[in-house]
Amino acid sequence: MYELLHKKITESISITDEEFDFCKTLFLPKKLRKRQYLLQEGDVCRYTAFVTKGILRSYTIDNKGTEHILQFAFEGWWMGDLYSFLTDEPSMYNMEAIENCELLLISKPSWELLLEKIPAFERYFRILIQNNLIATQQRLMGTLSETAEEKYLKLINNYPGCLQRVPQHMIASYLGITRETLSRIRGQMASRK
Amino acid sequence: MAVKKTIAIIASEEEVALAIAHKLAQANYRILLVSKEKNLLDQSLSDLKKKVPNAEVELLDCMKDGCWEADIIILSITPESENVVAELIKQVATQKIVVSFSNQEKNIDGQVEILKNLLPHSKVVMAFNNSKSFKIFIEGDDIEAVQTVAAMLLTAGYHPLIADN
Numbered sequence: 064m065y066e067l068l069h070k071k072i073t074e075s076i077s078i079t080d081e082e083f084d085f086c087k088t089l090f091l092p093k094k095l096r097k098r099q100y101l102l103q104e105g106d107v108c109r110y111t112a113f114v115t116k117g118i119l120r121s122y123t124i125d126n127k128g129t130e131h132i133l134q135f136a137f138e139g140w141w142m143g144d145l146y147s148f149l150t151d152e153p154s155m156y157n158m159e160a161i162e163n164c165e166l167l168l169i170s171k172p173s174w175e176l177l178l179e180k181i182p183a184f185e186r187y188f189r190i191l192i193q194n195n196l197i198a199t200q201q202r203l204m205g206t207l208s209e210t211a212e213e214k215y216l217k218l219i220n221n222y223p224g225c226l227q228r229v230p231q232h233m234i235a236s237y238l239g240i241t242r243e244t245l246s247r248i249r250g251q252m253a254s255r256k
Numbered sequence: 257m258a259v260k261k262t263i264a265i266i267a268s269e270e271e272v273a274l275a276i277a278h279k280l281a282q283a284n285y286r287i288l289l290v291s292k293e294k295n296l297l298d299q300s301l302s303d304l305k306k307k308v309p310n311a312e313v314e315l316l317d318c319m320k321d322g323c324w325e326a327d328i329i330i331l332s333i334t335p336e337s338e339n340v341v342a343e344l345i346k347q348v349a350t351q352k353i354v355v356s357f358s359n360q361e362k363n364i365d366g367q368v369e370i371l372k373n374l375l376p377h378s379k380v381v382m383a384f385n386n387s388k389s390f391k392i393f394i395e396g397d398d399i400e401a402v403q404t405v406a407a408m409l410l411t412a413g414y415h416p417l418i419a420d421n
Contacts (some may be wrong), residue, residue, distance in 0.1 A: 095347075103258065
């Protein structure tokens with residue numbers, strides 16, 4: 064259950080077996096079925112999730128009822144609403160399982176305890192957050208200036224396997240394009256090969 | 257608008273399991289009943305779904321899976337079964353609230369300690385209920401867990417009383 068978490072953590076920091084054993088006791092193992100919610104808009108985000116199996120998506124719904132996907136989280140990725148998690152304010156996001164998921168959830172008190180008892184984790188989360196900031200900036204710039212084709216190529220490079228596992232309408236939503244545009248791009252890519 | 261919480265119920269007696277499931281389903285929780293006695297419970301579950309429209313109640317035969325999906329775990333089991341059950345669910349009960357229902361007043365402190373030792377990383381809350389009334393005395397080390405359980409029991413139509421020690 065914890066192998067992937069261990070692998071991901073030790074990519075950035077060194078921890079002893081005892082330290083990891085302690086770390087394990089702070090995570091809540093949660094199984095979600097496809098289309099079940101981890102978080103709904105208006106809830107306070109009480110947990111940050113590490114995905115061991117499956118895919119989560121986080122999204123908002125605008126006044127017209129259109130969904131806007133912020134992020135996907137595949138195996139080995141983290142997902143949470145940092146603002147709501149840290150401030151206890153209601154979240155504007157919905158988080159849903161795209162496939163059956165196995166997650167490891169950590170609450171804020173547990174997370175604070177983890178950072179306190181094993182200071183090496185400060186580095187681990189610092190690296191996660193800095194990478195997220197960089198990726199977010201790139202996605203923002205991409206939204207403002209990239210063509211649909213460029214966004215599509217970036218997506219399939221960053222999220223290998225997403226085409227097979229994520230429904231087309233969600234990919235289109237993530238890219239900010241219509242399904243028709245997505246079909247056209249995919250058709251063009253295929254014929255170029 | 258909160259996500260519906262999932263509650264796993266593991267009970268030695270079907271009537272107890274169904275009674276708790278019924279009240280919690282009415283209070284808008286998603287219920288996973290864990291039992292090997294599929295045939296006995298299927299009919300009762302259909303009846304429950306007729307009485308509580310939109311009830312999300314499911315029968316599972318795997319204790320581990322039920323507790324893995326659950327946000328809160330309810331046990332109504334004999335002290336003798338505690339060892340076996342705890343061993344099966346320990347890994348997936350980490351950091352979760354585990355409510356142990358008992359109707360035996362005798363040695364409730366001893367029972368708390370035993371269960372806490374069997375599930376050291378869960379938030380164990382003892383609930384004692386004299387089955388003649390809806391009053392339930394609850395106690396546990398984790399204040400937030402106790403309050404969550406009290407709120408859950410209240411919305412289910414019970415009368416929770418937090419025991420102070």
